[in-house]
Amino acid sequence: xxxxxxxxxxxxxxxxxxxxxxxxxxxxxxxxxxxxxxxxxxxxxxxxxxxxxxxxxxxxxxxxxxxxxxxxxxxxxxxxxxxxxxxxxxxxxxxxxxxxxxxxxxxxxxxxxxxxxxxxxxxxxxxxxxxxxxxxxxxxxxxxxxxxxxxxxxxxxxxxxxxxxxxxxxxxxxxxxxxxxxxxxxxxxxxxxxxxxxxxxxxxxxxxxxxxxxxxxxxxxxxxxxxxxxxxxxxxxxxxxxxxx
Amino acid sequence: xxxxxxxxxxxxxxxxxxxxxxxxxxxxxxxxxxxxxxxxxxxxxxxxxxxxxxxxxxxxxxxxxxxxxxxxxxxxxxxxxxxxxxxxxxxxxxxxxxxxxxxxxxxxxxxxxxxxxxxxxxxxxxxxxxxxxxxxxxxxxxxxxxxxxxxxxxxxxxxxxxxxxxxxxxxxxxxxxxx
Amino acid sequence: xxxxxxxxxxxxxxxxxxxxxxxxxxxxxxxxxxxxxxxxxxxxxxxxxxxxxxxxxxxxxxxxxxxxxxxxxxxxxxxxxxxxxxxxxxxxxxxxxxxxxxxxxxxxxxxxxxxxxxxxxxxxxxxxxxxxxxxxxxxxxxxxxxxxxxxxxxxxxxxxxxxxxxxxxxxxxxxxxxxxxxxxxxxxxxxxxxxxxxxxxxxxxxxxxxxxxxxxxxxxxxxxxxxxxxxxxxxxxxxxxxxxxxxxxxxxxxxxxxxxxxxxxxxxxxxxxxxxxxxxxxxxxxxxxxxxxxxxxxxxxxxxxxxxxxxxxxxxxxxxxxxxxxxxxxxxxxxxxxxxxxxxxxxxxxxxxxxxxxx
Numbered sequence: 001x002x003x004x005x006x007x008x009x010x011x012x013x014x015x016x017x018x019x020x021x022x023x024x025x026x027x028x029x030x031x032x033x034x035x036x037x038x039x040x041x042x043x044x045x046x047x048x049x050x051x052x053x054x055x056x057x058x059x060x061x062x063x064x065x066x067x068x069x070x071x072x073x074x075x076x077x078x079x080x081x082x083x084x085x086x087x088x089x090x091x092x093x094x095x096x097x098x099x100x101x102x103x104x105x106x107x108x109x110x111x112x113x114x115x116x117x118x119x120x121x122x123x124x125x126x127x128x129x130x131x132x133x134x135x136x137x138x139x140x141x142x143x144x145x146x147x148x149x150x151x152x153x154x155x156x157x158x159x160x161x162x163x164x165x166x167x168x169x170x171x172x173x174x175x176x177x178x179x180x181x182x183x184x185x186x187x188x189x190x191x192x193x194x195x196x197x198x199x200x201x202x203x204x205x206x207x208x209x210x211x212x213x214x215x216x217x218x219x220x221x222x223x224x225x226x227x228x229x230x231x232x233x234x235x236x237x238x239x240x241x242x243x244x245x
Numbered sequence: 246x247x248x249x250x251x252x253x254x255x256x257x258x259x260x261x262x263x264x265x266x267x268x269x270x271x272x273x274x275x276x277x278x279x280x281x282x283x284x285x286x287x288x289x290x291x292x293x294x295x296x297x298x299x300x301x302x303x304x305x306x307x308x309x310x311x312x313x314x315x316x317x318x319x320x321x322x323x324x325x326x327x328x329x330x331x332x333x334x335x336x337x338x339x340x341x342x343x344x345x346x347x348x349x350x351x352x353x354x355x356x357x358x359x360x361x362x363x364x365x366x367x368x369x370x371x372x373x374x375x376x377x378x379x380x381x382x383x384x385x386x387x388x389x390x391x392x393x394x395x396x397x398x399x400x401x402x403x404x405x406x407x408x409x410x411x412x413x414x415x416x417x418x419x420x421x422x423x424x
Numbered sequence: 425x426x427x428x429x430x431x432x433x434x435x436x437x438x439x440x441x442x443x444x445x446x447x448x449x450x451x452x453x454x455x456x457x458x459x460x461x462x463x464x465x466x467x468x469x470x471x472x473x474x475x476x477x478x479x480x481x482x483x484x485x486x487x488x489x490x491x492x493x494x495x496x497x498x499x500x501x502x503x504x505x506x507x508x509x510x511x512x513x514x515x516x517x518x519x520x521x522x523x524x525x526x527x528x529x530x531x532x533x534x535x536x537x538x539x540x541x542x543x544x545x546x547x548x549x550x551x552x553x554x555x556x557x558x559x560x561x562x563x564x565x566x567x568x569x570x571x572x573x574x575x576x577x578x579x580x581x582x583x584x585x586x587x588x589x590x591x592x593x594x595x596x597x598x599x600x601x602x603x604x605x606x607x608x609x610x611x612x613x614x615x616x617x618x619x620x621x622x623x624x625x626x627x628x629x630x631x632x633x634x635x636x637x638x639x640x641x642x643x644x645x646x647x648x649x650x651x652x653x654x655x656x657x658x659x660x661x662x663x664x665x666x667x668x669x670x671x672x673x674x675x676x677x678x679x680x681x682x683x684x685x686x687x688x689x690x691x692x693x694x695x696x697x698x699x700x701x702x703x704x705x706x707x708x709x710x711x712x713x714x715x716x717x718x719x720x721x722x723x724x725x726x727x728x729x730x731x732x733x734x735x736x737x738x739x740x741x742x743x744x745x746x747x748x749x750x751x752x753x754x755x756x757x758x759x760x761x762x763x764x765x766x767x768x769x770x771x772x773x774x775x776x777x778x779x780x781x782x783x
Contacts, residue, residue, distance in 0.1 A: 042634035078500020107489035305695035
C-alpha cells in the first residue's frame, strides 16, 4: 500500500497541549510541511513567542529559541544579521505582535529584514485566560471586555497586514485562514512563498493566519471555525496586501 | 611638574579642541594627561569648557577645582574662572572681546587680543590656536613644535589645508606670550 | 590618526581617546562582531564609533528603534555564538532590564555597557553612580546576577572590556561594564593590548541542526522542580564566580586606619585625597572594587581586621555602602559621603569628612 500521509520530519512526535479545535496545531503543521518541502530544516532557526505557542519548540524538530513577549522581530534581526545564510522565522500571536511588540515588528519590517513572520490572529489572549487582544472584534466579549469591546474605551481592531503593507521594507504581506481544508492549502502556499522570499534574499515577508480559539471564543470547535470563516474574515479580509517579489 | 588647565569660552570657539590638541602633544612627549569636556547640549552656543591635566606623574583625580592655568576666551568664562585660578597661577584672557579688567593681584594675567591676532594670522576663528601658542610662550609645558606636529594627527584630513594657518596662529601667540 | 580599528596599522603605541571610544575599540579587538544600541547621552561615542568601525571589522552595527529592541537583538546574535554588545546610559538601561533577565536565564554571553548619568527618571546627563543596586542586585526579575565590572581609567576601560568578553563566554552570562559620564567622556592615553586568548568551544549555539540534534534556547521552565533545579545550577555558577573572580585594588593596605571605598570616577578623586593626606602623614588608604559583582568581600574581610573605619564615597545617595557593611558584617563603622544629581565630591569635601570621622 502506498503511504500518502505522514508526519513531516520537522514535526516532533509529541502529544499536543493545544485545546481541541485550536488552530495553532494546524499552523505548526503547515509551517513544518513547507520547511520539509523546501529542505531547509537543517539551516533553520525558529523563534517561539510568548502566548499559547510559547512551547512550540516541543513540536518543532529544528533549532528554536524563545523570545521575550513581543521581541521576536528583534531577536530574529540579531540572528539573521549574525548568520545571513541561515533561514530565520518568527511565530507570533496577536498580543505578541499587535500589542506589546508593535515597535519591534514595524521597525524590523521597515528595515526590510530578510526574515519570515507567521502571525497567528485568533482575536483573543489564550494563555492568560481570554483577555482582549488588539485584534478583538468590536462587541466581542472577552475576560476584559465583559460587555463586548467598545471602540470608545478600547479602540478599534488592529489591522496588521494593512498597516505593514505600506512600509517599503515589506515585500510580501498576505492574510489567510485555516478554518477549512481549502483555505489551509492556500495558507500553505502563502507560507511557502514567505519562506521562498527569504531564501531568495528579497526581504521582509509576513503571513497573517486567522485561526480559531474555541476555548476563549466560548464556542464549540465547529462553531469557532464558523466564526472565523463568517465573522473574522469580514473584519479581516483574506487577500494579498502586498507582493513586490 | 603638574599643570591643571581650564579652557573656557563660547561653544564654537574651539574650546574642546584646544584641550585635545595640548593633551595630545603632551602625551607624545611622554607626559601623563587627562582631558575632560563639558558635554551635552551646552557645548554648542553656550559656555563650554575643557579641563586638561598634564603631569610628569600618574594622574589621580582628573577634575580641576583650582586651575594653575585658565584660558578665558570670552566674558562669561572670564567672570566664572578669574576667582578660581590658583595663587601664582596664570590667567590668559581674550582682550578682543572681554571688556572688564582682571581684579586678581596674586596671579599672572596675560590680557591678549586673541581674536584680532587670529584674524592677522589669517582666520578670526582660530583664536584657540593663538591662545595655545601664548600659553606655551608663558609656560614651557611642552614644546611649540610638539603642538604643531600633533595637529595633523587630530585634525580630520579634510581640513589639512588649514594646518599652515593654524601653525601661523600658534607661532603668533607664542611670540606674544614669550614677551 | 583617526582610525584605530582592527586591521588598521597603529601609528603610535599610545592613543588619546575618550573612554567611550576606547571601550568600543577594545570591544572590536576582543572579537565583538555585533552591536545594537539606541542613542543616549553620555555614551553616544560608542554607537558612533561602532557604526564606523564595526563594518570595517566585518561585524554588524544596528541603530535599533529602542533599547528593548537593542538588547533583544543582542540576545539573537549571542545565541548564534557571536560576541555581541549593547550600550546605553541609566534610563536606557532600565529599558534593557527585561532582556538582561532573559540573557541571564538563557545563559547567553553578552556585554551591556552602562555609562551612568544622574537619575531618577530622566535626571540629567551629568555623571552618576545611582544604578549600582540595579546593576549588582539584578535590575530585572528573577534570581540572577551579572558580572559587573567597574573601570576607573581609559586604559582600564580598554583592558577590562576585553576581559569582560572572556568572562561572558567563560561563564555563559551577561557582563555589565559600569562606568559613569566622566569616564565615558574623559580622554586619556590608551595602549590597546592584544585581544582574547580564550578558546571556548560554543557547543550550545543555534545555527541550524545540520549533523546534530536540534537545540532549544529558552527560559520557560514550567515544572517547579525543574525551575528550582535550574536556579540552583545558576547559583552554583554564581558561587564559583564569587570564589574566582573578585577583583579590587588596595592602596596602603598595611597601616591604614581609615580606608576609603570608591569605584569609577570617585576612586580617582579618593586616590588624590589618599596621596595628599599620606604626604601629611595621615594613615589613610583606599580599596577600589573593580568587580562590583562579585563584590571583593574577601579583601574587605581582611582589611576589617586592622582598619578602624571605612568611608564609602559614591556619586549616589548610598548604595555600595550596603555591600561594604555586608562584606565586613558591620564589624567596623562604615561612613558615607556621596554627591548626587551629576555633582561630584571634591577632594576638600572628602578630607573634611575624614576629619569628622577622626573627631
